[in-house]
Amino acid sequence: MTDNRFDAVVIGAGHNGLTAAATLAQQGKSVCVLERADRIGGMSRSADLGGATLPEMAHLLYNLNPGVAKSLGLKIASRALPTVALCPAQQHVVIQGKTAQYANGDAHPDAAAYAALYQRLKTFAALLGQLAEGAPPALAGGMLNAKTLQEMMALGKLGLGLKRLGKVEMREFLRVILSNAYDLILDELSDGPLAGALAADAVRGAYAGPRSPGTVFSLMYRLGNGGDVTLPIGGMGAVAAAFADAATKQGVQIRTDVDIASLVIANDRVQGVLLSDGTTIHADAVLSSAGAMQTMQIAGIAHFDVEATRRMRHLRNKGTTAKVNLVLRNLPAFTGLTREQTAGRLLVAPSAVAVERAFNPAKYGGISKSPLIEAVIPTLTDTTLAPDGTHILSAIVSYVPHGLEGGWTDAARADLLDRVVQTLEAYAPGIGELITHSQVLSPADIETMTGAPGGHWHHAEMGIDQILTVRPANLMARYAFGVGGLYLCGASAHPGGDVMGAAGRNAAMQVIKDGVLR
Amino acid sequence: MAKHDTYDAIVAGAGHNGLTTACYLAKAGLKTLVVEKNDWIGGAAVSRSLIDGWTYSNCSYVCSLLRREIVRDLELPRFGLQVIPYEGGATFTPEGDYFAYMSDHDALRRELARHSPRDADAYDRFSQAVIRQCRFIRPFLLRNAPDPTSLRPRDLSELLFLVKQAHGLGAKELGETLRFWTMSIGDFLDSYFESDLVKAHIAGAGIIGTGLGVYSPGTAYVLLHHYMGDVDGAIGAWGFARGGMGAISNALGAAFEEAGGEIIKGAGVDQFLVRNGKVTGVALENGDEYHAPIVASNMDVKRTFLQHTDRAALPSAFTKAVERFKIRGSSAKLNIALDRLPSFPAAPKGATFLRGDMHCSTTLNELERAYDDWKDGRWSQDPYFDMLIPSQIDPTMAPPGKHMMTVFVQYAPYDLEVDGVRSGENWNDATRKAMADCVLDKIAVACPDIRERVVHAEVRTPWDIEREVGLTEGNIFQGELTFDQLLFNRPVPGYAQYDTPIRGMYIVGSSAHPGGGVMAAPGANAAREILRNIGKGKSMPDFAA
């Protein structure tokens, strides 16, 4: 084996690319990961700002696939965080798993209803979660032949699990599964921060308001691996590093700062990758964690039929999340929260109605004056992240359009920063005064930095029309991607995004199963 | 003195579905009574004259969904039903242009190409896709929705039918079908067309009557509720019932009476009578009581159980499910008497598309914004409307030389917001007029002289529709057509086969599968179910066979 000959090349060193590489290497394959950026990690990387280590984009773990973590032997230290649903009237609600109470310890009137709803969603989500453990069921040759029936096993298992729930719960599952989060939540809870927190969780990263059908599914998706929110110690970069370690331990080569010119394809089969410096890296399989359309472009559109390119052109992938990272000279004082509560996952989503309303302007290229925020101050849990006494506030801002009217100028970024700080001021008066450094990443910036189409959290919208057997598109859902030996292995493949690892692992297993590698 | 009489079956409500059920029960030899609260029959399929010489189709206004099998089987033409097809339609722009839809394929192609040559090419692919989905779903309309949690042979065989139909599609089509059913009409159209105008023209059908926007998933499917009428049988694709939509109900009423049935009008049901878990009859508001072992409610499921049934007779889980059944109203209507045909300066003289459905919404975003207003309790400031002048084709609707215009308005809330308070009570003459003005202003885009033409106008808000027709919250489909309320979920999971927790009592209106529209399918399906349960299943044709 020469330096530039591998069994497989993986495009992109995000956690999914790294998982795919490590999984193949575990099967005895030689693998090289090619990353365009100067760093590994993709959306789960850390960055330095004013001497602090920031979670540049993703900041919390809640969906890491335990099977992946186990098989890769990932060593990730993390600390569970409560969720604090901030209330404009300072009646904040602290949520921990299925319990909810006011921050001052008083009982929340909807506590029992919330517990029941959460428990039910978690049960349903666990059932659905099984579907993430392999390729989605194929529909090849219709539904009634033996091969497909075998493929339908996963679905069969789901059906069995449903049966086991009993008739009442099974009916409830079938009723809500394609429904909207807004109705589901408000059928059980009165509207306010608790309902708002659930509604916001249902749509974070999505181009959809909680009233959009399909948002119950996205809420369940979050809970598919238990849903408990944890903060990785050492920052998100440490998570990416753990994935990279697992890969390199298996002999995977990881190269950063690599510019891929195209794939080398002969006789409709992948032969390797051509870099823009002229180097060819030979491989029998290429797994790409770049976006689906981007992967198609790297391979060359001419290798795909018209229908496939049409499908790719019309993938829904309008990013809606921005990231605002702040370095603070001091700990901000959130009114009505203890230090421990301040260390939690802080949500600004005052009601389900407010969440829906915040989505409205985003549809027309605007940003809500009351943006939805998921913020965390990781330095309260992990003091190593910033110099003594200083703090980081990492904020995910929802419903920030990729296609902002007027474009993403510096002024637009400053305006977004201002809106976020103004919004936080209502809960932590004086927080603006504490800012020493700030970073604002619009969806367009995220696209530039990671290549993710639209800067989309999941690389492609997780609508019901783009999941499972039709993710990212009909007839392209089982990782194999048009050209022999080419596979998708990132968030745009089944089951989708989040720091999870399932897409990377499943894609690698599919490569093995398809016998592409000798 | 209060009357007490006994029947084999009683139908509460003379909407077209109630009448359909009643027809089939009577034809099977059951002594059947229909009680209707209004002094007229038809529910939302009604023709009324509010000003001398003019007839309004007050609620529903076009006929396409009505199942042909039922029309034929009940011989409705013999009872005066005549559906006159109309062709085409148009969307007018403020710039003085328009997009016209024409049923002539070549003409349509030229018109599409005028707006976008690419769209002209895309149209065939688009209509094939829609027709394929219509063909897929149509066989399900006159069948029961299988209960997926049940192991009864009938449910299993219905499920198998579904699997077989799906299998017949093949892998690719199955994937497309899954996507189609879960997509938004906006995304669906975006994937075919580039012209905003073309997209806006088609998109309206996906949101009519819904609580969703053009970009809400699930609206592509609603399009079918408007297209599946008779897409490929040329006649009756879209039509006016001669004499207004009431002609359908009147034909059904006449067929019912010919079969020996009896209708009492002005007889609102106060209570469904229940004893030991079994229905025994109805008590009317006027004190009369009628008894029967079978009672079918044509009212929506909320009205039936939350207003006219003793809660103690219902399991609490069922009541809760009914309470959470979504039935938000989103549509208003203007029925207008015109002194003559208004002018359409943009249209060529004698353009046939003026006899079809006309609109003035020109982009998908405009439609989506109209939805945003509604969510917050306002009528759309820039509303979508579906406007027709049926008197051009059906002269019975207006005096000679004069015309009748029907304007269906999307969106208008049931609980109008005024000063931070959302309530149906906020609809009064002033707010009604303000909404109508807003609609007329936009109609003026197409016909600038519209205001001078108006002789009389009836403005119907969701609040009014609820109070007159009894459609709760004014929802035109007796319940929203979202996944959680379709098929085996409609109206209540576990009670999707027209049955209820009360023995002998049935839901036969649009709240039941397959849902709203002047379709008569719920009524016919329910009748079959009722007859089957009393061992008379054979006395009615099985349209599904």
Ligand SMILES: Cc1cc2nc3c(=O)[nH]c(=O)nc-3n(C[C@H](O)[C@H](O)[C@H](O)COP(=O)(O)OP(=O)(O)OC[C@H]3O[C@@H](n4cnc5c(N)ncnc54)[C@H](O)[C@@H]3O)c2cc1C
């Ligand atoms: C602002 C934001 C916050 C988020 N927060 C969370 C969170 O808190 N928790 C959570 O679980 N999820 C979060 N997510 C989602 C999650 O981060 C992603 O879904 C997940 O990280 C995707 O992983 P991936 O490996 O599939 O792709 P990515 O992480 O996007 O990695 C793709 C990699 O491929 C590289 N690449 C792309 N094109 C090329 C090319 N042509 N050649 C070479 N390399 C290429 C990119 O540089 C990148 O490194 C967030 C996402 C965003 C945008």
Ligand SMILES: Cc1cc2nc3c(=O)[nH]c(=O)nc-3n(C[C@H](O)[C@H](O)[C@H](O)COP(=O)(O)OP(=O)(O)OC[C@H]3O[C@@H](n4cnc5c(N)ncnc54)[C@H](O)[C@@H]3O)c2cc1C
């Ligand atoms: C404004 C509007 C426009 C529409 N446009 C169209 C269209 O163009 N094309 C189309 O196909 N569909 C259209 N629809 C939908 C369609 O009209 C309805 O879905 C359909 O007519 C409902 O029929 P139904 O028999 O199920 O119920 P309904 O028509 O609602 O019948 C229920 C009956 O029960 C009666 N009732 C209520 N309470 C009592 C009581 N306590 N006692 C006795 N009787 C009672 C009512 O008076 C009514 O007669 C429209 C609806 C509306 C409101």
